[in-house]
Amino acid sequence: MTxxxxxxxxxxxxxxxxxxxxxxxxxxxxxxxxxxDDPRRRLFEAMRHAAMGGGKRLRPLLxxxxxxxxxxxxxQMIRVGLAVECIHVYSLVHDDLPAMDDDDLRHGKPTxxxxxxxxxxxxxGDGLHDLAFEILADERTHPDPFVRCExxxxxxxxxxxxxxAGGQMMDIAAETAAFDLSTVTRLQxxxxxxxxxxxxxxxxxxxRLPPEGxxxxxxxxxxxxxxxxxxxxxxxxxxxxxxxxxxxxxDAAAGKQTFVSLLGVEQARRxxxxxxxxxxxxxxxxxxxxxxxxxxxxxxxERDR
Amino acid sequence: MTxxxxxxxxxxxxxxxxxxxxxxxxxxxxxxxxxxDDPRRRLFEAMRHAAMGGGKRLRPLLxxxxxxxxxxxxxQMIRVGLAVECIHVYSLVHDDLPAMDDDDLRHGKPTxxxxxxxxxxxxxGDGLHDLAFEILADERTHPDPFVRCExxxxxxxxxxxxxxAGGQMMDIAAETAAFDLSTVTRLQxxxxxxxxxxxxxxxxxxxRLPPEGxxxxxxxxxxxxxxxxxxxxxxxxxxxxxxxxxxxxxDAAAGKQTFVSLLGVEQARRxxxxxxxxxxxxxxxxxxxxxxxxxxxxxxxERDR
Numbered sequence: 001m002t003x004x005x006x007x008x009x010x011x012x013x014x015x016x017x018x019x020x021x022x023x024x025x026x027x028x029x030x031x032x033x034x035x036x037d038d039p040r041r042r043l044f045e046a047m048r049h050a051a052m053g054g055g056k057r058l059r060p061l062l063x064x065x066x067x068x069x070x071x072x073x074x075x076q077m078i079r080v081g082l083a084v085e086c087i088h089v090y091s092l093v094h095d096d097l098p099a100m101d102d103d104d105l106r107h108g109k110p111t112x113x114x115x116x117x118x119x120x121x122x123x124x125g126d127g128l129h130d131l132a133f134e135i136l137a138d139e140r141t142h143p144d145p146f147v148r149c150e151x152x153x154x155x156x157x158x159x160x161x162x163x164x165a166g167g168q169m170m171d172i173a174a175e176t177a178a179f180d181l182s183t184v185t186r187l188q189x190x191x192x193x194x195x196x197x198x199x200x201x202x203x204x205x206x207x208r209l210p211p212e213g214x215x216x217x218x219x220x221x222x223x224x225x226x227x228x229x230x231x232x233x234x235x236x237x238x239x240x241x242x243x244x245x246x247x248x249x250x251d252a253a254a255g256k257q258t259f260v261s262l263l264g265v266e267q268a269r270r271x272x273x274x275x276x277x278x279x280x281x282x283x284x285x286x287x288x289x290x291x292x293x294x295x296x297x298x299x300x301x302e303r304d305r
Numbered sequence: 306m307t308x309x310x311x312x313x314x315x316x317x318x319x320x321x322x323x324x325x326x327x328x329x330x331x332x333x334x335x336x337x338x339x340x341x342d343d344p345r346r347r348l349f350e351a352m353r354h355a356a357m358g359g360g361k362r363l364r365p366l367l368x369x370x371x372x373x374x375x376x377x378x379x380x381q382m383i384r385v386g387l388a389v390e391c392i393h394v395y396s397l398v399h400d401d402l403p404a405m406d407d408d409d410l411r412h413g414k415p416t417x418x419x420x421x422x423x424x425x426x427x428x429x430g431d432g433l434h435d436l437a438f439e440i441l442a443d444e445r446t447h448p449d450p451f452v453r454c455e456x457x458x459x460x461x462x463x464x465x466x467x468x469x470a471g472g473q474m475m476d477i478a479a480e481t482a483a484f485d486l487s488t489v490t491r492l493q494x495x496x497x498x499x500x501x502x503x504x505x506x507x508x509x510x511x512x513r514l515p516p517e518g519x520x521x522x523x524x525x526x527x528x529x530x531x532x533x534x535x536x537x538x539x540x541x542x543x544x545x546x547x548x549x550x551x552x553x554x555x556d557a558a559a560g561k562q563t564f565v566s567l568l569g570v571e572q573a574r575r576x577x578x579x580x581x582x583x584x585x586x587x588x589x590x591x592x593x594x595x596x597x598x599x600x601x602x603x604x605x606x607e608r609d610r
Contacts, residue, residue, distance in 0.1 A: 119405050123473055127466035148450070179344075
């Protein structure tokens with residue numbers, strides 16, 4: 001999985017960074033999710049099934065890439081990346097449930113409610129959700145409690161009803177309402193954009209960048225978040241389900257308006273490219289230390305899964 | 306609901322405190338869950354349905370009763386109580402789902418997945434889960450970020466796979482495994498005891514009580530937590546479903562071992578009484594400021610719902 005991701009980009013720096021972060025996150029999950037020898041075993045096994053050995057780890061990569069601007073401590077960046085991945089994975093486990101998207105396959109493996117059962121999947125999602133906050137609250141994540149509190153506040157905001165959970169509610173509404181482009185944009189800014197924004201903002205907070213200096217990074221995150229989602233919509237229409245490791249073509253089947261249904265394939269592709277260029281323009285004040293962020297911007301629309 | 310709870314105790318201080326906290330928590334939820342005028346409306350309505358106008362508010366009451374020992378700020382105690390009630394309500398919403406306990410009635414109202422739908426219930430639980438952490442991370446909860454971080458860490462720990470979520474997994478396993486008394490005790494210490502322990506510990510943290518001074522409060526929380534659960538098991542066997550506002554007799558139907566099935570009704574009742582006496586003995590070092598905690602200890606086994 002990691003090897004494939006790594007091979008598909010011609011950018012050696014990005015390739016190495018993706019491989020390193022995937023290994024770091026899997027190693028960290030392995031310790032975080034040590035299986036206890038008691039009746040909670042099944043819960044931890046389900047969390048491991050969901051969290052380990054899959055996924056692009058794009059969000060932890062974004063934390064690290066932004067952290068390079070501020071020469072952040074590597075261990076601290078991994079911990080923040082691990083927390084954000086806990087949130088991402090929890091949201092996938094709940095999203096895949098029969099009552100939600102009813103998906104059978106995720107990262108090429110059976111979804112948690114199929115590999116285990118629905119009750120265990122609900123609890124595994126809930127447990128990963130808590131672990132995200134437990135990681136951030138720990139002093140190993142950052143020695144300054146003010147910084148940790150700010151990370152916790154931003155994470156809760158990005159994940160909750162004013163962020164991702166709100167976006168998921170809109171996503172369900174999208175099956176029965178005919179949303180226009182601006183509503184779909186707002187939906188995606190909440191559903192995927194809020195957590196992507198967290199990754200960049202978290203590194204800025206740890207790097208003590210004052211809020212008034214974060215405008216460029218906010219713009220970068222907003223633009224790659226939307227570009228990422230347009231690329232997802234394009235993959236849903238044109239992608240290879242085997243590579244994606246999940247079912248495709250589901251949006252059209254559900255009658256959901258997407259960037260592709262609203263703009264058409266060609267215009268959607270142009271829009272994604274424009275957003276990536278704009279994202280990189282937001283980084284113009286940064287030197288070569290932002291090159292990984294630039295490479296990630298290209299990657300979000302060039303990926304094939 | 307509140308009026309009934311208030312009327313059923315002969316203790317005027319407890320009655321007044323229960324009524325006051327119920328009003329404070331409902332008022333705080335009313336502001337926290339302001340319904341937005343956009344497609345997230347349904348999510349907020351579902352969270353309001355779950356969170357408002359029901360429940361004993363025992364956990365916020367415990368925060369405030371413990372806070373009296375340290376003359377804590379009233380507003381801060383309400384915010385911590387609100388956060389813990391978010392966690393409690395989220396756990397009920399998920400617990401009531403068809404894949405979990407499959408309950409139709411909660412606090413005398415249809416459960417969220419019936420009043421709305423399953424997907425909305427999953428998201429409403431997830432959203433309340435995040436709001437708990439967002440409340441605690443806010444500086445209005447406590448001016449010192451070190452204290453806030455400690456509250457956040459304790460809450461994540463109490464709620465997650467090493468606490469409540471782990472206990473819920475054990476509770477599911479209890480349907481097919483024949484647990485003995487010590488395993489059922491451990492299950493309940495995780496499933497309900499961890500969050501009850503948080504309430505008392507949170508007030509101690511805000512009151513700057515050093516860890517070595519918390520032994521008595523820990524013992525109090527552990528004992529009333531178990532007594533509360535034994536009383537719940539007794540109500541499940543002998544209670545009035547109308548008063549409880551939920552289905553009863555479910556544990557026996559599911560073939561789950563409980564304190565009552567393992568000890569018998571009489572022995573369970575004696576055990577609960579003994580735990581309450583022991584809980585109050587843990588408070589012997591405290592003066593009349595602990596009287597509300599003492600009254601709560603009696604209440605947890607004398608309640609009829």
